[in-house]
Amino acid sequence: MRDWVQGSIDAVDKRLARSRWLDQCRLHYWGDIDTHGFGILDRLRGHFRHVESFLMDRATLDAHESAWGIEDTPLSTELRRLDEAERTLYDDLRSQRIWCGLQLRLEQEHIDFDRVKKALDTLSAH
Numbered sequence: 514m515r516d517w518v519q520g521s522i523d524a525v526d527k528r529l530a531r532s533r534w535l536d537q538c539r540l541h542y543w544g545d546i547d548t549h550g551f552g553i554l555d556r557l558r559g560h561f562r563h564v565e566s567f568l569m570d571r572a573t574l575d576a577h578e579s580a581w582g583i584e585d586t587p588l589s590t591e592l593r594r595l596d597e598a599e600r601t602l603y604d605d606l607r608s609q610r611i612w613c614g615l616q617l618r619l620e621q622e623h624i625d626f627d628r629v630k631k632a633l634d635t636l637s638a639h
Contacts, residue, residue, distance in 0.1 A: 529560040540564040541636060546574050547618030548588035551595060551603040558594035567632050568624060571602050574611075580623035584616045 542564050544550030557564050589607055611617050
């Protein structure tokens with residue numbers, strides 16, 4: 514399974530590298546709040562530095578504590594394309610500082626729909 518996922522990510526990377534028209538677009542990324550979610554954001558910014566994340570912040574994580582889960586195979590690498598707040602949260606996740614030494618994650622499908630709607634409304638208003 515891991516080889517298939519990696520192969521798919523590599524295929525997406527190649528397509529993104531050829532999609533220069535996206536340089537002219539506002540790009541937003543919303544992923545799971547876990548090390549892999551931030552890893553994907555970092556990789557996406559390798560193609561488009563202007564990608565903005567949303568709902569991948571400490572406030573969203575804290576507001577959904579009842580939905581926290583365990584990330585089975587976390588990343589431990591340095592991610593150099595995250596902003597300061599993203600990097601702080603990523604570092605807290607990968608060093609297990611948030612939840613009693615466990616590898617915490619919040620899957621995006623567990624985020625309250627009203628919070629998602631409000632975030633999307635805010636993005637579309639700009």
